[in-house]
Amino acid sequence: MKRIILPLRWLLPCLLLLMGSASAAAQCFTSSPIPDGVFERMQGRSFAEGCTVKRDELRYLRVLHYDDKGKVQTGELVCNVCIAQDLLEIFEELYKAQYPIEKMRLIDEYGAKSKSSGADDDASMADNNTSCFNFRNVAGTKSLSKHAFGRAIDINPRYNPYVHMLQGKQVVDPANGAPYAKKRTKKNSPMIITTDDLCYRLFIQHGFTWGGAWKTMKDYQHFQK
Ligand SMILES: [Zn+2]
Numbered sequence: 001m002k003r004i005i006l007p008l009r010w011l012l013p014c015l016l017l018l019m020g021s022a023s024a025a026a027q028c029f030t031s032s033p034i035p036d037g038v039f040e041r042m043q044g045r046s047f048a049e050g051c052t053v054k055r056d057e058l059r060y061l062r063v064l065h066y067d068d069k070g071k072v073q074t075g076e077l078v079c080n081v082c083i084a085q086d087l088l089e090i091f092e093e094l095y096k097a098q099y100p101i102e103k104m105r106l107i108d109e110y111g112a113k114s115k116s117s118g119a120d121d122d123a124s125m126a127d128n129n130t131s132c133f134n135f136r137n138v139a140g141t142k143s144l145s146k147h148a149f150g151r152a153i154d155i156n157p158r159y160n161p162y163v164h165m166l167q168g169k170q171v172v173d174p175a176n177g178a179p180y181a182k183k184r185t186k187k188n189s190p191m192i193i194t195t196d197d198l199c200y201r202l203f204i205q206h207g208f209t210w211g212g213a214w215k216t217m218k219d220y221q222h223f224q225k
Pocket of ligand 1 (some may be wrong): 147152153154206219221223
């Protein structure tokens with residue numbers, strides 16, 4: 001895995017924030033055009049062959065979040081410019097509430113099955129990685145996912161699996177999320193998204209829809225706008 005070197009101008013306000021300076025918060029939740037190094041990492045992965053979204057329609061976000069062990073981590077996301085501000089505001093609120101998000105790494109770190117299929121969503125979900133942009137189809141179909149436009153985000157996917165029917169059988173993606181497909185209460189895991197929790201409320205307030213409310217299938221990790 002590549003080491004991430006944090007620029008000093010970014011690190012200092014974040015240290016101040018950790019010491020309790022709320023005014024530094026805004027500088028720890030940043031959105032920028034896709035930097036060259038990040039764009040390179042995305043090639044043949046989330047920015048798959050034939051990608052119809054332009055680089056300047058996307059934004060690179062850095063946010064702070066608490067992980068599943070209560071430690072503060074720096075998360076990275078790539079999203080559509082039209083939801084960048086929403087995500088910054090939502091993740092700042094989740095951070096203030098110490099809402100647990102296990103991992104938030106670029107999905108490109110999980111590689112790709114082929115250069116035209118997007119980065120490996122199955123591996124990212126199984127690793128409980130929160131991610132947004134990935135130029136790929138909806139699993140098992142030929143239509144582009146909202147993730148392909150960077151307008152959908154999957155939160156703690158292992159604990160909030162995608163439950164759907166395939167050839168008459170119920171499938172849970174990722175497979176290691178099966179224990180969380182039915183027992184959908186915070187008692188089973190604090191990362192389970194319910195209609196009572198802050199994560200759900202914030203996304204709905206910002207105009208997103210939730211895959212957990214779909215009728216024919218349930219995509220509990222998924223919010224889109
Ligand atoms: Zn999704």
